Amino acid sequence: MEAIYWVLTWACHRRCKHCYDDRFRPYVREDLKRVVGEGQSAYRNIIANLPEDMSFVDASGARKRTLLVLAGGEVLIDGVREELFYPVLEEIGRRWGDRGPHISIQTTGDILTPEHIEGMLSRGVRTIAIASIDDFHVGLEGDKKFALMEDVRAMMALFGAREVGLGGARDPRLKAPGSRPADDDRGPFFVLWRAARLVDWRTLAARPWLGEWPL
Numbered sequence: 333m334e335a336i337y338w339v340l341t342w343a344c345h346r347r348c349k350h351c352y353d354d355r356f357r358p359y360v361r362e363d364l365k366r367v368v369g370e371g372q373s374a375y376r377n378i379i380a381n382l383p384e385d386m387s388f389v390d391a392s393g394a395r396k397r398t399l400l401v402l403a404g405g406e407v408l409i410d411g412v413r414e415e416l417f418y419p420v421l422e423e424i425g426r427r428w429g430d431r432g433p434h435i436s437i438q439t440t441g442d443i444l445t446p447e448h449i450e451g452m453l454s455r456g457v458r459t460i461a462i463a464s465i466d467d468f469h470v471g472l473e474g475d476k477k478f479a480l481m482e483d484v485r486a487m488m489a490l491f492g493a494r495e496v497g498l499g500g501a502r503d504p505r506l507k508a509p510g511s512r513p514a515d516d517d518r519g520p521f522f523v524l525w526r527a528a529r530l531v532d533w534r535t536l537a538a539r540p541w542l543g544e545w546p547l
C-alpha cells in the first residue's frame with residue numbers, strides 16, 4: 333500500500349469557507365469530547381487492521397515504506413492533541429516499531445509551538461506539513477503567510493528539521509526548495525504548502541503535480 337490519508341477527527345479551530353465538509357469546525361465542551369471520543373474509540377481497531385507489511389513496490393521495482401498521513405481538522409488543538417493525536421502516534425509505534433510507515437502530519441501551522449514539534453518528532457513523525465500557505469485561511473492572507481513561513485522555519489531549525497518542497501513553486505517569496513528526500517532518510521522534514529482542497533479536479537487533470545502529497 334503506497335499511501336493512506338487518515339482524518340483522525342472533525343475537530344478544528346477554523347471554519348474555512350473552502351473546507352470540503354462542514355463537520356470540520358470548532359467544537360466546545362461536551363461536543364468536543366463527543367467528537368474526539370469518536371476517534372478515541374476507533375483508532376486502535378483501525379491500526380490493528382492495517383497490514384503488517386507497511387510497504388509497497390514502486391514503478392521502478394524499489395520497495396519503499398508506506399506513507400501514512402495523519403490530519404484533522406486540526407490535530408494540535410487542546411482537547412485533541414493529548415487525548416487523541418499523541419496516543420495514535422504511540423499506538424503506531426507499538427504496532428510496527430522500526431518497520432513502521434513514514435508518518436506525515438498535516439496542520440495549519442498557526443498554533444504550532446516548539447513543544448508540539450518535540451511531541452511529534454519524539455513519537456516518530458517524519459514530516460510536518462504546514463498546509464495553509466494560501467490566501468484562503470483567515471489571518472494568513474497576503475504577506476501574513478510569508479511571516480508564518482519564516483516563523484515555522486525558525487522553529488524547525490531548533491530541531492534540525494529540513495525543509496523539502498513539492499516542486500512547481502514559482503514565486504521567489506516562497507523560497508521553496510525543490511527536492512524530495514530519499515526513502516531511507518528518516519528526517520525529520522517539514523514542508524510548507526497550500527490547501528490542497530482548493531485544487532479543482534479540472535486543474536488537477538491538467539497539472540497533476542498539484543495533487544501530489546509531498547512525502
Ligand code: SF4
Pocket residue numbers: 344345346347348350351352356357404405406440527529
Ligand atoms: S483548517 Fe482545514 S479542516 Fe479546518 S476548517 Fe479550514 S480547511 Fe477545514
